[in-house]
Amino acid sequence: MWxxxxxxxxxxxxGAAILGTGGGGNPYLGMIRTRELLRAGRRIRVIDPEELxxxxxxxVSGAMGSPTVSYEKLARGDEEAxxxxxxxxxxxxxxxxxxxxxxxxxxxxxxxCVGAQLDLPVVNGDGMGRxxxxxxxxxxxxxxxxxxxxxxxxxKGNRVVIGDVVDARWLERIARSVTIEVGGHAGLATAxxxxxxxxxxxxxxxxxxxxxxxxAVLQARDTNADPVDAMLSVSGGRRYLRGKxxxxxxxxxxxxxxxxVRVAGFGGDAGRSISIDFQNENLVIWxxxxxxxxxxxxxxxxxxxxxxxxxxxxxRYGYRVDVLVLPCPAKLRTEQALAVVGPRAFGYDVDYxxxx
Amino acid sequence: MWxxxxxxxxxxxxGAAILGTGGGGNPYLGMIRTRELLRAGRRIRVIDPEELxxxxxxxVSGAMGSPTVSYEKLARGDEEAxxxxxxxxxxxxxxxxxxxxxxxxxxxxxxxCVGAQLDLPVVNGDGMGRxxxxxxxxxxxxxxxxxxxxxxxxxKGNRVVIGDVVDARWLERIARSVTIEVGGHAGLATAxxxxxxxxxxxxxxxxxxxxxxxxAVLQARDTNADPVDAMLSVSGGRRYLRGKxxxxxxxxxxxxxxxxVRVAGFGGDAGRSISIDFQNENLVIWxxxxxxxxxxxxxxxxxxxxxxxxxxxxxRYGYRVDVLVLPCPAKLRTEQALAVVGPRAFGYDVDYxxxx
Numbered sequence: 001m002w003x004x005x006x007x008x009x010x011x012x013x014x015g016a017a018i019l020g021t022g023g024g025g026n027p028y029l030g031m032i033r034t035r036e037l038l039r040a041g042r043r044i045r046v047i048d049p050e051e052l053x054x055x056x057x058x059x060v061s062g063a064m065g066s067p068t069v070s071y072e073k074l075a076r077g078d079e080e081a082x083x084x085x086x087x088x089x090x091x092x093x094x095x096x097x098x099x100x101x102x103x104x105x106x107x108x109x110x111x112x113c114v115g116a117q118l119d120l121p122v123v124n125g126d127g128m129g130r131x132x133x134x135x136x137x138x139x140x141x142x143x144x145x146x147x148x149x150x151x152x153x154x155x156k157g158n159r160v161v162i163g164d165v166v167d168a169r170w171l172e173r174i175a176r177s178v179t180i181e182v183g184g185h186a187g188l189a190t191a192x193x194x195x196x197x198x199x200x201x202x203x204x205x206x207x208x209x210x211x212x213x214x215x216a217v218l219q220a221r222d223t224n225a226d227p228v229d230a231m232l233s234v235s236g237g238r239r240y241l242r243g244k245x246x247x248x249x250x251x252x253x254x255x256x257x258x259x260x261v262r263v264a265g266f267g268g269d270a271g272r273s274i275s276i277d278f279q280n281e282n283l284v285i286w287x288x289x290x291x292x293x294x295x296x297x298x299x300x301x302x303x304x305x306x307x308x309x310x311x312x313x314x315x316r317y318g319y320r321v322d323v324l325v326l327p328c329p330a331k332l333r334t335e336q337a338l339a340v341v342g343p344r345a346f347g348y349d350v351d352y353x354x355x356x
Numbered sequence: 357m358w359x360x361x362x363x364x365x366x367x368x369x370x371g372a373a374i375l376g377t378g379g380g381g382n383p384y385l386g387m388i389r390t391r392e393l394l395r396a397g398r399r400i401r402v403i404d405p406e407e408l409x410x411x412x413x414x415x416v417s418g419a420m421g422s423p424t425v426s427y428e429k430l431a432r433g434d435e436e437a438x439x440x441x442x443x444x445x446x447x448x449x450x451x452x453x454x455x456x457x458x459x460x461x462x463x464x465x466x467x468x469c470v471g472a473q474l475d476l477p478v479v480n481g482d483g484m485g486r487x488x489x490x491x492x493x494x495x496x497x498x499x500x501x502x503x504x505x506x507x508x509x510x511x512k513g514n515r516v517v518i519g520d521v522v523d524a525r526w527l528e529r530i531a532r533s534v535t536i537e538v539g540g541h542a543g544l545a546t547a548x549x550x551x552x553x554x555x556x557x558x559x560x561x562x563x564x565x566x567x568x569x570x571x572a573v574l575q576a577r578d579t580n581a582d583p584v585d586a587m588l589s590v591s592g593g594r595r596y597l598r599g600k601x602x603x604x605x606x607x608x609x610x611x612x613x614x615x616x617v618r619v620a621g622f623g624g625d626a627g628r629s630i631s632i633d634f635q636n637e638n639l640v641i642w643x644x645x646x647x648x649x650x651x652x653x654x655x656x657x658x659x660x661x662x663x664x665x666x667x668x669x670x671x672r673y674g675y676r677v678d679v680l681v682l683p684c685p686a687k688l689r690t691e692q693a694l695a696v697v698g699p700r701a702f703g704y705d706v707d708y709x710x711x712x
Contacts, residue, residue: 160516181533
């Protein structure tokens with residue numbers, strides 16, 4: 001068990017936003033929210049998955065909605081904690097720890113905030129090792145956790161408990177429709193589980209990983225080293241292309257930020273041109289008519305000069321970016337996981353082939 | 357306390373569909389569903405509101421969705437009972453009686469089915485004395501009942517408990533979005549209340565009233581009397597126009613059957629032409645540019661020859677219909693009620709004036 005301090009937050013925010021592959025919402029807003037809780041005297045305790053006992057009762061915390069909305073409609077800040085509390089009341093039991101939903105822009109911070117607000121330890125890990133757009137894509141559920149009961153809470157005081165669902169995809173559909181109805185952003189509590197299931201299904205130590213990636217970027221900036229090289233030395237993976245954003249199509253559809261960004265190669269990559277499809281998160285790189293990189297591998301865009309992650313909602317013509325490809329965690333490469341998070345699960349008629 | 361038998365069902369179905377002002381779904385399907393339960397040995401006990409004690413715990417049962425969908429997607433039949441059960445589990449308490457949501461095509465039967473399935477008495481009355489399209493429009497809520505917790509259950513096994521809502525309109529919005537997501541039809545359980553609140557807020561004895569209206573129609577048919585005259589002698593109200601349907605616009609929007617039907621006068625009404633706006637239910641009669649009849653007064657269309665109610669989803673060019681206007685119950689005419697069910701609540705810039 002260790003505690004997160006204010007000094008850790010910028011590193012975690014940068015690292016998680018890179019792992020978030022464009023999604024998970026605004027990292028800056030998430031960081032501010034967390035910082036304010038620490039300044040108000042709340043503490044954020046982190047527990048490693050190995051420390052969980054079978055008697056622990058965990059809930060998965062995170063925000064639901066499109067990243068675009070997270071910019072336009074500021075969160076109240078207690079939606080996720082309220083969702084967890086609603087689930088406790090429904091179950092008549094108290095949770096002993098919080099498991100993060102995903103690493104990603106703002107969402108990496110959501111579970112930390114719930115830990116601070118409910119004074120519960122937060123597990124060092126998450127359900128994706130990255131960010132994905134849909135709820136059935138968390139390893140807690142892929143590996144047998146229960147999608148119900150789950151709870152959705154909004155900023156206005158509405159609390160919805162999804163008591164039974166046919167399967168995790170129906171949880172996604174119902175929770176999404178409620179989220180859209182209440183304004184496109186809501187707090188979520190799901191996948192209630194014991195310590196044994198959390199240990200078995202979590203992508204472990206990703207909070208650490210995010211912190212180390214972010215720290216490498218910040219140190220490189222301070223020492224005039226290349227921040228992208230520094231981050232890749234921690235995360236693994238490779239620079240796929242250095243280039244300039246030359247086109248962005250983006251639309252808000254069914255509560256998701258969907259679209260495509262085109263990047264024209266630059267310098268050593270001059271003459272190459274790629275496009276990247278996204279649904280909140282970057283999904284597929286297309287080059288010369290081929291899907292060269294696909295989910296679940298991580299596709300991250302960072303600014304070339306500072307290694308600053310560029311989330312999908314701020315993609316803009318003219319940005320100089322490095323397109324990075326990072327290996328996905330082993331738990332996302334199994335047949336069971338690929339059925340849920342592989343390219344076919346997103347409607348692409350291609351098989352997953354590891355690209356790093 | 358009395359029991360409903362198979363012989364009562366055709367009368368109730370016709371009478372409730374007339375009170376349903378075009379809405380509430382298919383009366384024939386509702387009747388068949390109820391008849392099958394009786395034939396399987398279940399009983400339907402009816403209790404008058406005056407018999408309720410303060411110790412009773414009631415839940416309001418009904419179906420949610422558009423009438424159009426009720427034709428295209430047959431209900432499983434236990435959605436409403438499953439919603440009530442989900443709410444019992446959430447509360448950790450058992451209900452002692454069922455209060456009907458509304459009188460209307462199929463929905464008059466929904467509460468009777470729940471009574472049969474859970475072996476609980478059904479209160480003789482309902483929350484509208486007619487049908488309305490939205491949940492906040494039930495008198496149980498208009499007069500101070502609690503919109504949460506409520507539950508929605510579908511045919512697939514999904515169960516959603518709406519644990520807290522800002523107000524009854526938010527209950528409507530959230531329950532509607534879930535209903536649309538699961539296919540446009542769901543069972544609802546809402547407005548949990550004690551016997552005292554039910555007695556105070558229910559529109560009483562509408563099951564009786566529906567039965568008497570339907571019986572009058574059936575007897576008139578058997579004796580070659582005019583079925584419409586017979587029904588009006590029981591319900592009160594008047595024949596507004598006799599005519600032919602000459603145009604129907606209908607669309608499914610936000611889960612509702614919305615549209616407008618035009619009726620050209622016939623016989624003594626030749627030369628007159630009216631149009632009627634509907635949102636699941638008939639809302640307003642327009643004649644010569646004036647809104648001559650509006651909610652909450654009842655606007656019912658029945659076939660001229662047989663007095664058969666014509667619900668909004670089966671309106672069709674060429675039908676010979678009598679357009680009837682029936683007075684609404686006193687509990688819908690208060691200032692408090694008109695704010696929720698008057699013409700302005702449906703977006704019309706006119707005041708309610710009693711038309712019968």
